[in-house]
Amino acid sequence: MSDQEVKAESRVFPPPAAFAATAAISGMDAYNALCAEAAADYEGFWAKLARENLHWHKPFTTILDESNAPLYKWFDDGLLNVSYNCLDVNIQKGLGDKTAIIFEADGGDVTKVSYQDLHAKVCQFANGLRSLGVKKGDRVVIYMPMSVEGVVAMQACARIGATHSVVFGGFSAKSLQERIVDVGATLVITADEQVRGGKQLPLKAIVDEALGLGDCEKVSKVVVYKRTGGNVPFDAVRDLWMHELVADQATQCEPEWVNADHPLFILYTSGSTGKPKGVQHSSGGYLLWAMLTMKWTFDIKPNDVFWCTADIGWVTGHTYITYGPLAMGSTEIVFEGVPTYPNAGRFWDMIQKHKATIFYTAPTAIRSLIKAADGDPAIHPNKYDLSSLRLLGSVGEPINPEAWMWYYKNVGGERCPIADTFWQTETGGHMITPLPGATPLVPGSCTLPLPGIMAAIVDETGADLPNGQGGILVVKRPWPSMIRTIWGDADRFKKSYFPEELGGKTYLAGDGAIRNKDTGYFTITGRIDDVLNVSGHRMGTMEIESALVANPLVAEAAVVGKPDDTTGEAICAFVVLKRARPTGEEAKQIALELRNWVAKEIGPIAKPKEIRFGDNLPKTRSGKIMRRLLRVIAKGEEITQDVSTLENPAILDQLKQAQ
Numbered sequence: 001m002s003d004q005e006v007k008a009e010s011r012v013f014p015p016p017a018a019f020a021a022t023a024a025i026s027g028m029d030a031y032n033a034l035c036a037e038a039a040a041d042y043e044g045f046w047a048k049l050a051r052e053n054l055h056w057h058k059p060f061t062t063i064l065d066e067s068n069a070p071l072y073k074w075f076d077d078g079l080l081n082v083s084y085n086c087l088d089v090n091i092q093k094g095l096g097d098k099t100a101i102i103f104e105a106d107g108g109d110v111t112k113v114s115y116q117d118l119h120a121k122v123c124q125f126a127n128g129l130r131s132l133g134v135k136k137g138d139r140v141v142i143y144m145p146m147s148v149e150g151v152v153a154m155q156a157c158a159r160i161g162a163t164h165s166v167v168f169g170g171f172s173a174k175s176l177q178e179r180i181v182d183v184g185a186t187l188v189i190t191a192d193e194q195v196r197g198g199k200q201l202p203l204k205a206i207v208d209e210a211l212g213l214g215d216c217e218k219v220s221k222v223v224v225y226k227r228t229g230g231n232v233p234f235d236a237v238r239d240l241w242m243h244e245l246v247a248d249q250a251t252q253c254e255p256e257w258v259n260a261d262h263p264l265f266i267l268y269t270s271g272s273t274g275k276p277k278g279v280q281h282s283s284g285g286y287l288l289w290a291m292l293t294m295k296w297t298f299d300i301k302p303n304d305v306f307w308c309t310a311d312i313g314w315v316t317g318h319t320y321i322t323y324g325p326l327a328m329g330s331t332e333i334v335f336e337g338v339p340t341y342p343n344a345g346r347f348w349d350m351i352q353k354h355k356a357t358i359f360y361t362a363p364t365a366i367r368s369l370i371k372a373a374d375g376d377p378a379i380h381p382n383k384y385d386l387s388s389l390r391l392l393g394s395v396g397e398p399i400n401p402e403a404w405m406w407y408y409k410n411v412g413g414e415r416c417p418i419a420d421t422f423w424q425t426e427t428g429g430h431m432i433t434p435l436p437g438a439t440p441l442v443p444g445s446c447t448l449p450l451p452g453i454m455a456a457i458v459d460e461t462g463a464d465l466p467n468g469q470g471g472i473l474v475v476k477r478p479w480p481s482m483i484r485t486i487w488g489d490a491d492r493f494k495k496s497y498f499p500e501e502l503g504g505k506t507y508l509a510g511d512g513a514i515r516n517k518d519t520g521y522f523t524i525t526g527r528i529d530d531v532l533n534v535s536g537h538r539m540g541t542m543e544i545e546s547a548l549v550a551n552p553l554v555a556e557a558a559v560v561g562k563p564d565d566t567t568g569e570a571i572c573a574f575v576v577l578k579r580a581r582p583t584g585e586e587a588k589q590i591a592l593e594l595r596n597w598v599a600k601e602i603g604p605i606a607k608p609k610e611i612r613f614g615d616n617l618p619k620t621r622s623g624k625i626m627r628r629l630l631r632v633i634a635k636g637e638e639i640t641q642d643v644s645t646l647e648n649p650a651i652l653d654q655l656k657q658a659q
C-alpha cells in the first residue's frame with residue numbers, strides 16, 4: 001500500500017476493547033477528564049502526581065517557580081534521589097528478586113540482572129566514584145556501549161548527585177572532546193571496546209585521542225569497563241578498570257539527596273546554529289514524567305517485558321531505558337549490537353525469545369527491516385512467534401503511513417496499538433502521542449498531547465491558528481520534565497526556545513505541525529529550522545558545513561536534507577573546492593575523502609550521502625546562500641521559485657548536473 005492509498009483510506013483504529021478494559025487511561029472520557037483537571041488547576045494537577053509517584057526525602061512546598069521565567073523550576077525545595085526512586089523504592093515494594101534487565105549481547109549471550117543485583121552494582125560503582133573524589137554537581141562523561149554497566153554508570157552518578165553527560169559511542173574523538181570541554185567533566189567512563197555486528201570497535205582509544213586534543217586537563221580519571229578484553233593502551237596513573245574499582249566497595253551506598261531541579265544529566269543535541277547544545281535536565285520533574293509516560297503511553301503493567309531499542313547515548317535511551325522502566329519496577333530488555341546482525345530477524349528473534357510485551361523502536365529501523373523482510377522471507381516477522389506483544393511504539397521521526405501499516409500488521413498482528421510518540425531531547429519525555437487504551441489511531445498522526453501538555457499551533461507572531469492550518473508547534477505552559485537551560489548558556493536557551501517574538505514564555509519546539517480539521521489530531525510536518533533528522537538522529541546543517549570547510553581542500557560548503565526512503569532524510573552537501581571543480585573519477589575520489597573526513601570530525605552518522613561539487617553556490621547579491629534552491633536541486637525537482645535575486649543563476653544548472 002502506498003502512502004497515498006493509506007491517506008486516502010484514512011482508516012481509524014480504535015483501541016482494542018480488552019486493552020481499554022485494563023488501561024491506565026481507559027477511553028477518551030478518562031483522557032479528557034485528566035486534561036480538564038490540568039486546565040482547571042495546573043499546578044495542583046502536577047503536584048498531586050509528583051506526591052503520588054515519587055519518593056521524596058523531604059517534601060516540596062513550592063510547585064512551579066516562575067520568578068525567573070523561562071528558567072522555570074519545579075518542586076525545587078523538595079529533596080529526592082533518582083537512583084533511590086528507581087532501585088531502593090522497588091526493593092522495598094518486594095521487587096528485589098524481579099528481573100530488572102535482560103541484557104542480550106551482540107553475539108547473543110544473555111545476562112539477567114535482578115533489582116537487588118542492580119542495586120548492589122550501582123551502589124558499588126557509586127562508592128567507587130566517591131572514592132575517586134566525585135561529588136554532587138561534578139560532571140561525568142559516559143562514553144559506553146549498550147550494556148548493563150552503561151546503565152549502572154548513569155544510575156551511580158545519579159546516586160551521588162553527579163551530573164552525567166552521555167556521549168553516543170558513534171561520535172568521533174573531536175565531538176567527544178568538545179563535549180568533555182563544554183561540560184567541564186572531571187571523569188570519563190568508557191569501555192575498552194564496543195561490539196557491533198560482530199565487529200570490535202574502539203572506545204578507550206577514542207577517549208585517549210579526545211583527551212589528547214587539548215583543554216581536557218580537568219579530567220583526572222578514566223574508568224574503563226572491560227567489554228572485550230581487547231588490547232588497549234592504559235595510563236597507570238589516570239586509567240582504572242571498572243571491575244577493580246568496585247571490587248572492594250560496599251553494596252550499600254547512602255544516596256545524595258538533591259533538590260528536585262538538581263541537574264540529573266546534560267545531553268548534547270544539535271541546533272540550527274553553532275555547536276551542539278548541552279540540554280540540562282532536572283531530577284524530580286524529569287523522573288516524574290519518565291514514570292507517568294511509562295504509565296500513560298506504554299500502559300506499563302507488572303508483568304510487562306518492555307523493550308526500547310534506543311541507545312543510552314540518546315534521550316530515548318535515558319528516559320525509556322535507564323530511568324522510566326526502572327522507576328516503574330519493570331523488566332526491560334537492553335540490547336547490544338544492530339538490528340541486522342546476525343541477520344535482520346534479530347528484533348523478531350529477541351521478542352520471541354524474551355517474550356517482549358511492549359516494543360519501542362524508530363521508523364528508520366522499521367523501514368530497513370521491511371526491505372530486509374521483502375528480500376528474505378526467512379527473516380520476515382511472520383516466521384517468528386510475536387504473540388507476546390501487546391503494544392508497539394515509534395519514536396524519533398515521522399512514521400510514514402506505509403511503514404505504520406506494515407508494523408501494525410506484521411509485527412503487531414493487527415492486535416497491538418501503536419504509540420507514535422512525538423517528543424524531543426528538550427522535552428524529557430513524550431509530548432504528543434496516542435494513549436493505547438483511549439485514542440483511536442490514525443496512521444501517520446501522533447494524535448493528541450498528553451494530559452498537562454499545553455501544545456498548540458501558532459503563526460510567527462504567536463497567534464493561535466485554527467485546525468486545518470499548518471504552523472509552528474509550541475507548548476504554552478512549562479511542564480515538569482522540560483529542559484531547564486542550555487548548560488552554561490542561558491541566553492542561548494532563551495533565544496532558542498522562548499523567543500521574544502512569541503512573547504518569551506512559550507516553548508518553541510522547532511517543528512511545524514498541523515491539526516486535523518475534524519479530530520484536532522496533530523501531524524508533525526518536520527523541522528522549521530536547519531536541523532536534519534537522519535535515521536532519527538538529529539544534526540545541524542551548520543555542524544556538517546563547519547566540518548567540511550575545516551578540510552584543507554574545501555572553500556565553501558552548504559548542506560541540506562533530502563527525503564530518503566529508509567533514513568527519512570539524507571544529507572546532501574554542495575561543495576566548492578579551493579581548486580578547480582573536480583569531475584568524473586576525481587570527483588568520486590574527493591567525495592569519498594570528504595565523507596570520511598566528516599566521519600572523523602563528527603561521527604559516521606554525519607557522513608553526507610551525496611556530495612556535489614560546483615564552481616560556486618547559489619547566492620543572493622548580498623552573499624547569502626539560497627538553501628531553499630539547493631533543497632530543490634537535491635530532491636531532483638525542477639526549480640519553479642523566483643531566482644531573480646540570485647547573483648549567479650547559471651550555477652543552478654551546473655549543480656543540477658553535478659554528481
Ligand code: PRX
Binds near residue numbers: 395
Ligand atoms: O523533528 C522532531 C522529530 O525529532 C526531533 C527531536 O529529535 P531528538 O531531540 O533527537 O529526539 C528524538 C527522540 C525523542 C523533533 O523535533 N521527531 C521525534 N519524534 C517524532 C518526530 N517527528 C515526527 N513524529 C515523531 N513521533
